[in-house]
Amino acid sequence: MxxxxxxxxxxxxxxxxxxxxxxxxxxxxxxxxxxxxxxxxxxxxxxxxxxxxxxxxxxxxxxxxxxxxxxxxxxxxxxxxxxxxxxTGWRRMERAGLRQAQEARLPLFERTRRFRSYSSWFVPGLIQTYGYTEAVLRAVQRRRVEADDVADAVAVRMERQRVLYEGDRRFAFLVEESVLRNGLGGPDVQEEQLSHLLTVGSLPSVSLGVVPTRTDRSRMPVEGFWIFDRAQVNVELVSGYLTVTQPSEVAAYADTFTELAEMAVHGAKARALITSAIQTLG
Missing domain, CATH: 1.10.260.40 (lambda repressor-like DNA-binding domains)
Known part of the structure; x- marks a missing residue:
């Protein structure tokens, strides 16, 4: 739990x-x-x-x-x-702009070999398209950051995605089905992003799961989080950015990830949900 x-x-x-x-x-x-x-x-x-x-x-x-x-x-x-x-409160983390906040996380991504990410809000950053990332960071900038360096921040996040293709790394992504239909960025951005999920999900180093919307689920959605190897968990909340390193708490998030992964569909069933979401865009 x-x-x-x-x-x-x-x-x-x-x-x-x-x-x-x-x-x-x-x-x-x-x-x-x-x-x-x-x-x-x-x-x-x-x-x-x-x-x-x-x-x-x-x-x-x-x-x-x-x-x-x-x-x-x-x-x-x-x-x-x-x-x-x-x-770290967002005001402190982002006081110099969004680009610096994105750059600060790069060393963590470079040294990690096993990534686990669960999101109940939006597509995880490592598998976002340029347009989707721009929509996410623009929304963040409008809500809480005075400086407008969104274009630079998007470029940093796109550069960070190289870890998907370099070295002996493994990635497991879980998203709630509602993430596929959140409308972020508009229909064109959504269609490009969902199509990208189909492509990324086919990579041999990537596991992509979708937790279906249902009325009889055993675990409700929780806050989105990332697990980096077995060393660290990061959680993005409305008020700030939490870093968890205590082994017992890292293990608790790992257990939660396993429970959610067991509820998710993968492979052909996940692709079917993504394809269905694309079709609803018309």
Missing amino acids: AVSPSSSAQQARQALANRLAELCRDSGLNGRDLARLCGWHPSKSSRIMNARTPPSVDDIRAWCHACGAEGQTDDLIASLRTVEDMW
């Missing part, structure tokens, strides 16, 4: 808070003492120790100084960076 998409980040925040609380106790201070030494409101240290408020780099420096533990400052700051990297 899939876990809460924010649980990994919350656990990491709590672990950092616990380390800071332990430093405070080991130094013989309580929260009020520490807040006084740091020049903070008395409640701030309590909020940090209970993981209700994330510390800043300056907060950690002040905390370690007050506790006489300057030797732990760098390690705690590194832990803070790890926590921050797990959950």
Whole structure:
């Protein structure tokens, strides 16, 4: 079963808070003492120790100084960076534009050998056409990004698709049947994209499954996610981008992918659903 998409980040925040609380106790201070030494409101240290408020780099420096533990400052700051990297709000990720956000993911795609992707919203990026990608990123840009570098971002994503044809890689894509009929980009873009799925699905390194729309399914759609080897899961949510690396949670997403794959149709049956969606475009 899939876990809460924010649980990994919350656990990491709590672990950092616990380390800071332990430093405070080991130094013989309580929260009020520490807040006084740091020049903070008395409640701030309590909020940090209970993981209700994330510390800043300056907060950690002040905390370690007050506790006489300057030797732990760098390690705690590194832990803070790890926590921050797990959950990234779209505003932070895309503040320099969509191109940079796309480029930042390229090293992950290049080092991965086994890809698993499930989408309940739209066709996964690695198997999108130029027109479909442009429609997706244009919608993103209009909703949350001031800079208009959509053309450059599309070019980066198209370049990333070379991993489909290079090296000894395997790909398993699952999409909900509704993805085939979402109308994104209009009829011409949709027809080109659906035809491309038929082509990509025939590649020997690619498994393409479609989860049929039905009333008796055993698992409802979940948030879209990518699994990179067994090392990492990424989830795109409305509010931000989640990176999961905790083995138990990566395994939970892998189990969910397996359950959805068992509900999906592949091969000729998947092609029939795609062809049917093309025919409805007239």
